[in-house]
Amino acid sequence: MPKHQVQSNLYIGLMSGTSADGIDLALVDFSTTGHQLVASYYQAYDNDTQAKIIALYRPGADEIDRAGLLDKLLAQQFARAINTFIQQQNLTSADIKAIGNHGQTIRHRPTDKFPFTLQIGCNQTLACLTNIKVIGKFRDKDIALGGQGAPLVPAYHQAIFANANSDVCVVNIGGISNITFLPKQGNTNVSGFDTGPGNALLDDWYRLHHQDCPNTIDLDGKWAATGAVHTALLAAMLADNYFSLAAPKSTGREYFHLNWLTDYLAPLQLSEQALTAADVQITLMALTCQSIATTINSLSSAAEVIICGGGANNPLLMNMLTTLCDQHLVTTATSMGIANDSLEALVFAWLAFAFDNNINGNLPKVTGASRATTLGLAFYP
Ligand SMILES: Nc1ncnc2c1ncn2[C@@H]1O[C@H](COP(=O)(O)OP(=O)(O)O)[C@@H](O)[C@H]1O
Ligand SMILES: [Mg+2]
Numbered sequence: 001m002p003k004h005q006v007q008s009n010l011y012i013g014l015m016s017g018t019s020a021d022g023i024d025l026a027l028v029d030f031s032t033t034g035h036q037l038v039a040s041y042y043q044a045y046d047n048d049t050q051a052k053i054i055a056l057y058r059p060g061a062d063e064i065d066r067a068g069l070l071d072k073l074l075a076q077q078f079a080r081a082i083n084t085f086i087q088q089q090n091l092t093s094a095d096i097k098a099i100g101n102h103g104q105t106i107r108h109r110p111t112d113k114f115p116f117t118l119q120i121g122c123n124q125t126l127a128c129l130t131n132i133k134v135i136g137k138f139r140d141k142d143i144a145l146g147g148q149g150a151p152l153v154p155a156y157h158q159a160i161f162a163n164a165n166s167d168v169c170v171v172n173i174g175g176i177s178n179i180t181f182l183p184k185q186g187n188t189n190v191s192g193f194d195t196g197p198g199n200a201l202l203d204d205w206y207r208l209h210h211q212d213c214p215n216t217i218d219l220d221g222k223w224a225a226t227g228a229v230h231t232a233l234l235a236a237m238l239a240d241n242y243f244s245l246a247a248p249k250s251t252g253r254e255y256f257h258l259n260w261l262t263d264y265l266a267p268l269q270l271s272e273q274a275l276t277a278a279d280v281q282i283t284l285m286a287l288t289c290q291s292i293a294t295t296i297n298s299l300s301s302a303a304e305v306i307i308c309g310g311g312a313n314n315p316l317l318m319n320m321l322t323t324l325c326d327q328h329l330v331t332t333a334t335s336m337g338i339a340n341d342s343l344e345a346l347v348f349a350w351l352a353f354a355f356d357n358n359i360n361g362n363l364p365k366v367t368g369a370s371r372a373t374t375l376g377l378a379f380y381p
Contacts, residue, residue, distance in 0.1 A: 006097045010038070012085070012132075013349030014078055016104045016121065018175030018253050019199055019310060020045060020053040021217070023081045026345035027089060030353045035160070039089055040342040043081040047216070049073065056106040057253040067106060067120060074104055074121035079129035093131040093381075100352030100376075101126060101136040102344075108252035110148040117149045123379040135352040135376040142362045147369030150250035154180040154192035154366045155354075156347045167303035169296050169328075172344060173311025175200035176251060177292055180366075181299045191299070192366040193247040196240075196291045197256040198311050201284045204258050209277045218281060221316030227278030229286045236264045237287050243294075248368035285317055293324035301327065308333035312340040351375060 009031035015024045022044035029036040045053070052070050056063065082099060086092065103119030110117060123136035139149035157170045157180040168182040177198035181191045199217075206218040218224055240260075242251060261284070268275060275283075288311070296305060305328045311317050312332045322330045334340045354361045354374065361375035 006094060006133075008095050008097055009353075010091070010096050011098055011100060011349040011352050012082060012096055013100045013102075013345040013347065013352065014082070015102045015345040015348055016074070016078075017309075017344065018057075018105055019203060020050045020104070020175070021310065023078060024341055024345040025081055025085050026342045026349050027085065028346055028349040028353075030350075035346075035350065037338055037342060037346055039085075040339055040345065041081065041085040041088070042341060043077070043084070045077070049077065050216070053104055053106065054253075058257060059254075067118075070104075070106075071120040071122045072125055075123075075125035075129065078121050078126050082126075082130045082132070096132045098133040098135050098352045098356060098378075099126065099130065100138075100348035100350070100355075101134050102138065102348045103136060105252060107254060108150070108250065109254070110143065110150065110250055115143055115149075117143055123377070127379040127381045131381045133381065134379045135355045136379060137377045138348070138351055138361065138375045140377075141373055141375055142367050142369045145364075145369035145371060145373065147362060147364065147367030148248050148250040149367065151178045151180070151192050151194065151366065152351065152361060152375065153178070153344065153347045154190055155361060155363050156350045157192075158182055158190050158363070159350075161306060163304065166329075167300040169299065169303050169305045170333075171195070171292055171296075171305060171307050172309040173198040173288065173292070173307060173317070174309040174344070175203070175253060176256065177288060177309075177311070178250075179292070179295055179299075183300070190363055190365065191247055192363070194250045195295045196242055196251065197284070197288055198309065199288070199314075200253050200256055201258075201261055202281065202288070205261065205277070205281055205284055208258065209281075221282075221285060221314050223278055224281040224285050225316055227276060227280070227282040230268070230275045230279050230283045233264060233268055233275065233280070233283050234286050234290065236268075237261075237283075238290060238294075240264075243291055248366060285320060289317060289321040289324055292321060296325055296328060303328045305330045306333055306336060307331070308338075308340045308343040310341065
């Protein structure tokens with residue numbers, strides 16, 4: 001039995017998504033049956049750290065050194081966020097049972113001959129710098145069992161959002177978008193997969209055209225709103241093979257990146273149909289919304305749709321998506337009492353709790369793994 005033992009049932013979930021915008025923390029109390037979200041915290045990355053992360057999404061020179069360095073650098077930034085957060089909450093490390101650390105995904109290749117997924121932000125360093133037990137490496141065992149290692153959020157979505165009277169879709173619009181489908185008849189046909197790009201291409205294209213601008217995102221879609229959707233570009237992108245693949249499927253920024261966009265854009269730029277950079281921005285937003293809406297429509301004729309993740313904070317995107325989902329009831333996690341930005345971090349607090357309590361974290365029907373299993377590995381201070 002490890003010497004490090006804590007009496008409370010407080011867990012911290014730590015999420016750093018593919019947008020590489022920053023670190024989301026959720027402090028969760030599992031001593032009640034209701035799983036109380038006590039508080040949340042956000043620490044943005046500085047531009048240099050963000051650039052270091054994004055540079056590792058795609059193969060390049062000197063990767064081992066760059067990834068090794070970033071592994072430790074991120075652990076330090078994670079620890080700074082955790083230590084500030086617990087102090088802010090008038091807690092000490094002794095009050096926290098464990099941190100559930102998703103880490104930062106820098107490569108996700110679940111369908112290669114030797115499938116793998118790689119999250120960095122050193123778990124052992126984080127445990128030592130915070131003096132708190134860390135549960136990490138949540139995706140590895142699901143991959144080892146033949147699964148995609150993703151998405152891991154559906155088991156928890158099912159526990160808190162399933163509704164006997166209505167189909168429910170939970171859609172997380174991060175860098176990549178993922179959906180959990182909870183059919184009203186019961187729990188057996190839960191499905192979940194990545195629908196495709198969320199904010200990633202929007203962020204990439206915005207930055208390419210605003211290199212001297214301090215903003216790194218198209219805040220509230222203000223720039224996108226000056227453009228017009230280019231229907232031929234939208235149709236061409238929607239015809240991409242990923243959107244018609246059957247689930248289980250998951251994807252990442254090694255697939256949906258600027259070169260992917262350029263492949264669709266180049267033929268149009270050569271043709272008569274001129275389009276501006278802002279037209280491309282709004283068309284990328286339409287791609288995100290249309291691919292999500294098509295997915296929802298294929299799953300249910302009338303569902304409660306709960307949107308979370310950074311995309312839920314973008315009013316233009318939410319407007320477009322709501323219009324495309326007019327036969328469904330669209331709402332956000334925030335309006336259900338869990339901040340849009342905290343839900344994923346909350347899930348990783350739960351996955352740490354699940355590890356400690358021998359609760360299975362994956363849904364084999366969702367990930368494609370050969371069986372359900374507890375997920376993660378423990379790292380002690
Ligand atoms: N007010 C907003 N206007 C436009 N985009 C937003 C806004 N708030 C958040 N975003 C988008 O959400 C992204 C962050 O979402 P997040 O859920 O943290 O993604 P990830 O989990 O991939 O890190 C930002 O990079 C940005 O694209
Ligand atoms: Mg984020």
